[in-house]
Amino acid sequence: MKVLTGLDVLVNDKALQKSFKGNVALLCHNASVDAKFTHAALKFKEIFGNRFIKLFGPQHGFATDVQDNMIETDHSIHPYFKIPVYSLYSETRIPTDEMLEGIDHLFVDLQDVGCRIYTYIYTLTLMLEKCSNKEIEVCVLDRPNPINGIDVEGNVLDLKYRSFVGRHPMPFRHAMTMGEVGLMHQKFWAKEQANYRVIKMEHWSRNMYFSDTKLPWLLPSPNLPRAESTLTFPATVLFEGTLLSEGRGTTQSLEIVGHSKIEPFSFYENHLKSVVQKSKLKGFVLRPVTFLPTFQKQANKVCGGVQVHITNRAEYRPWRLGQLLLREFYHYLGKDFEWKKPPYEYNYTQHPIDIINGTDKLRFWVENNDALDVLDSFEDLKNYNLQLREIKIY
Structure with missing residues (x-):
């Protein structure tokens, strides 16, 4: 059975749409499409009309056309939607008060790849931190973890090496959906709670890879053109x-x-x-x-x-x-x-x-030509796996 993403669930549920009162904004990118390949922004214009007031883009931009790290995207007015497009990979990674002004519901529809180094999960957690003292609901339209929601692999981040490609103590392969990353943040990492909701997928199970979902794959960043x-x-x-x-x-x-x-x-x-x-x-x-x-x-x-x-x-x-x-x-x-x-x-x-x-221990492992089984000593995953069990929603 074909998986329905959080976006598909919202598009198909009129009652759910009516539950969102006031103005809405959308953080999205090239891969933010429904099962018929229609972009989320077009569906939001159709569903919310003039209450759809702002767009946000992550690293690589709303259009997902920027190739490399440390290449920033400018803010703009979208030529079709005639609303601001704010870049969260610009002079700031955190939405400003001005960017968030007038928003009642901020939707997040981003395709993640299930790896700690991929930055979209940190754009979400920074947004949650910024909205924790505001009357804004952050709502994730959930999408599949394309490399499944079971297999956890790699060392947990040492916070001495915290960066925009690693903000939180999670392993390299984290086995969460985008919505679950937000739940993990709220339960274990956040200093203050935001008003947070996840619109869950339907028919997705944790053992699925992206090819099992029967969903269309569109590149979430310029160098991942294939789900493989x-x-x-x-x-x-x-x-x-x-x-x-x-x-x-x-x-x-x-x-x-x-x-x-x-x-x-x-x-x-x-x-x-x-x-x-x-x-x-x-x-x-x-x-x-x-x-x-x-x-x-x-x-x-x-x-x-x-x-x-x-x-x-x-x-x-x-x-x-x-x-x-x-x-x-x-x-x-x-x-x-x-x-x-x-x-x-x-x-x-x-x-x-x-x-x-x-x-830095893995660099030394490489340089010292240590045996492969030494890698086992870097994978202390017991605490993370306990946390993961508490926030799983599928």
Whole structure:
């Protein structure tokens, strides 16, 4: 049965629509569509008319057209809707009093990818914190976690490495929906409570991947054009902390990793193949590839590396695979391997890889060439799993 998102539930329920009195605003992006591919803003104009008074956009913008980190989006007046579009990835990440003026209900309809480093969940929690002393209801139109709501993986963020790609003590793969992130924030992380509501999905279950939902996939950020990319993302996004390419500037972004100093077949056949076999990691195949990034890291240089193909989602552990690949690329490239230098997400002092990992211990693990089973010591998930059980709504 096809999943109905929170937006679909709202669109189909006239009584629910009438329960929202006063003015409404919408935080959304390119992927905010209903089951018929109609954008949420168009449905809000139809449902709420002149009471629909403001739009907000997250990182990458309302139109989801901005490629990179630390590239901000301007505020504007939308040429069709004739209402303000406020960017929450601009001179501010937090909505100002002026932006929130006149709003009674602020809806959030964003497609998350289930990984701690993806910033939309922090745009939500910053909004909740800002609205905690205001008479504004924050209402999430819930959407699927595309890599399922069961599997939790990776280290919990060390708050010494707190940033806009990691604000809260959660593991790398968090197993929550956007609505549940808000509930977790309200119950365990917030100093003050906001007026918060989740419009739940219908027919979604925690074991679902995005392909199981029968929903249309639209890219939630410019380099995730395929739902399959969300499964490779928790592995390949780690390479944002290096000067290797993770495929940005190609048609397979965040599914491939490589460097201009690597010949892919010799790297794979003579080195990586045996390492992967000994690791006993399963559920994927690494395929030697050659690619040419047209922008960002390694731009216009022919790169050799690997593409990650998922063969068994239940066995696949992307965080472990990503750490393994980091370790092997580091030692194979030697002096040609470089960690990315600051700044990263407006942090001008700490290593970008440490910000991404939420700890410096994993960088040392890579550099020391430690055994794969040492990663087990980084996954202290007992407390987080107890918290997760308390806020699950599906």
